Amino acid sequence: MVIAPVQIRPEARARIIDTLTTQKIPAEYGLRVGVKGGGCGSSWLLGFDLPGPTDDIYSVDGVRVIIDKRHLLYVLDATIGFEQTEEGNGFVVNRPGDLK
Template sequence: MEAPVQISARAKMEISETLTANKIPDSYGLRVGLRGGGCSATFLLGFDTATDKDQVYIIEGIQVFIDKRHLMYVLGATIDYEEGENGRGFTVSTI
């Protein structure tokens, strides 16, 4: 099955380091979804455990949870990690 989202090499490294540095249990993964709705919806990234409403994927060795209701909205998104003048952090972009 093709991954619904892509994770850049830089984001993969930052995710792995965060999981290890914070001693986050293996039952946790990266949650990708939406916060809010309609025109004002924004992407949501965070560490969480899976629920019965989630699709679970292993992408680039990272366990990823996506709520089935959000799946069609996040398809094709790319998760990256950037450092710049405005600080550093994860970014999500769509085609």
């Protein structure tokens, strides 16, 4: 059994599946999880994409997750959530030890 490198909270899973369905995104696509930038200036990369030759593909609670092998160490143990606030709503990613 392969252990998923990331977790997806139920509210995020619902939004992801809803987006895949309503936008009619083909089944070959998945949720790409990664980082962009480096050092203190890095940020999370989330979006729908096709897998490439350097990617690993995981099934996380029924969501196809694509992670570039070069990003795996940086995203390991991350939790993807979805928050609604007065400022707006969107996906959030946290790793153990992240400041809230």
